[in-house]
Amino acid sequence: MYNLDYGYFARTSSSTSGSTSGSSVGVNVPPARSSFDSYLQKLHRDMHNEDLRAYCSQEKFSETFVTSVKQRYASITPGSIEPIFVAINLYNNEKILPNMATQLLALADTLGHDQIFISIYENGSEDKTKEILHRFDETLSALDIAHRIITDPTPKPQRVHRIEYLAKVRNSAMEPLYSSGEKYGRVAFINDVHFCLTDVLELLFQSRAQGAHLTCAEDFINWNGGPGLYDTWVARDIQGKRFVPEIYKMTRDDISMTAQMRDRPFQVQCGWNGMVVIDAKVFRGENGLRFRRSVKGECSASECSLFCNDLWRKDFNRIVMVPRVKLAYDTAVRDMLRKPINFPADIPYNSPEVEKISFRPGPETVFCRPLKNPLTDIQDDPDEWVKL
Template identity: 40%
Template sequence: MLAHIIPKGRKKTLYAISSLIFITVFYFYRKSQIGYFDLEKVKKLQRIRLDSAPFCLTKSRLSFDRYLERNSRYDYLEADTYSSPKVDLAGKKILQEGGGIGNAAILRKKYFFAINLYNNEEVIPYMIQELMLLFKFFGVENIFLSLYENGSKDNTKKLLRDFSEYLKTFDIKHDFVLEDGSRPKEFHRIEYLAKVRNRALDPLEKEKKKGRVYDKIIFMNDIFFCRNDILELVYQSDFQGSDLTCPLDFFSEPDWENKLIFRDTWVARDIEGSRFRQLFRELSDHPETKLRNDQKLPFQVQCSWNGVAVLNPKPFYDKDPLRFRRSHVGTGECSASECSLLCNDLWNRGFRRFVAVPEIMVSYRHRDAVYVDINYDKILSTNRTLVEKIKYIDGPSKIFCVGLEGMNILEPDQPDLWVNYTTTGVKVT
């Protein structure tokens, strides 16, 4: 209403002043960020050629990458790390459609990567290759890598020490904790895993005290992935305006008729609260989810993790910061996975837009990673009639839960239950 009563000449003056303020703030922002880094080391990463992991270079994968990069949809994410960034109108439009702020495309987002590793000498070399491609794409000044490892008996520690030295050559900010201790003789699996995951989140507070707050948390398991897998998850996080965005994880059974099997059935719940099935074409009976999954389009879920999650960082910066946990003992709460409980806690705090992206699939073994080409070929031949943008609906009243309460065990040991998961409501806005 005020815009209608301000004279046109004064409007132009106000717009000019606003633009000048923004440019000034942006200039000093850029100057402070660049001053935090060794500019020559940053430039060094931009000059060198980085190779992709071999399973990211197959004919099917390269065709899939061209499909993912259609219409230059990742351009707004790419940072020019030592000169003025592009004013990317396409990126601004994407963020506005996803509920974000257009200027965020100019300022570039910052990404906090968190990883836990244990006896992972097989996957680490491949992770390094694809992580470095991501870091180069996002820009060094926009990255922090936190990694917690403990108790590995193979070459994991040596590989990570070498990786740390390599990161230093490009001034990529990171915090690696490598400890000798392993699991105690008596332990509750979820309590232990929650503590391990939280250790990877510890640097969030240290970085905040330095004035560096991150726009997204990318929490990874020990997975095989390609650069564009993560870019697509970040893109969908922006486009869908989601609080948690993840792929589908799988393992392979070459002798089975269905060679690729969905893995994370203990955690993943559809928007009706039901457990995902193992066959990818039959993950859910929810009608909209089934339609979207058939067309390999992002769909809404009550919870998911599936190897990697792009998270809204706001609840992790609250006065009572969100962290992983085990179930509250003695309260009757179902003793679910630490990732399931994180989903429930996000719902309780009002962060309820959860999305699974079926186009993106990750695995935990190299022998599985080579089978994912089957999925790429299916995606490229899929006829899509539905829109990419999700229309969010409210969450389920209850969810399916299988608890783990025993000590020194790895698998759930409790009866199946349908349980309440939030005390603040299920409305998704």
């Protein structure tokens, strides 16, 4: 694997000649990368944040774990998979951006700089998000990593419906892919979450292994002192029912719950949960899918829920949730997820074999919690069951 030690497994010890502070000993770091690293480290000190690489550093994991990671993702090397399109929307995300930028650079090292396109659409931020993105833009250009970063000063209009707006900004981040034909094989859409390189690699791995059309993570918040599933507005099990926050009671579907308890992937009707990998073919052609708001007579669901429903209607119905990829939106929950009780001891799988999912027919109807009022993000209409 190309430079896997740099980024995800970065050592936090002092560096030697030819490497920067925080990078692996002996790794030859380009000047542009070194300058950006120094900028991020200073930014974190100025913001009184924790060490930039502490969460994804080799010090956090055993040598056996590090070796198993390299073995599991040995097939993901430059030129071994189709190019990847990374899409991101940001707003006031200075706290997560340093880690996000670091892990995206590590992903580019792993896939190959010519095998990735990074598209970021930000608007309305009032913190240091724009400043960090401008420096990141310069670094990507210096490293010859294809990208488009838009920083828009326009905030969300107050009277525009939330879902209409979110669909628009998601499509803005995706626009370079919409106009690129068939160059990219998969899309990695990443929310404003804390993640590590192997979170993306595991979703890519499972997407390929399962032949999935959409592969999603699980995202968490603090729920009664423990991790609770966050995106229950979007996530639906294979019976079309909404998930609940309790991590050990998330779904009533027995097959799915057994897989959840064993940290194995399982089929769902819908999921987004902070990060997804999508087969790019679903966006292609005259009738390729786009993010959208509900139409008249349709339940006013999230743009991500509508995207899943559209996938099913077009027979792109291999949608997979991956419990091993657990994400958080703040550092407290992030650290909670890494405790042994929540972090599977056998990540990645000790067995080199992939447990293939036996895909089942989907539900006839799906639970929906509508959001019709453009002036609120709180449900103000009765629940509905939507026919697929």
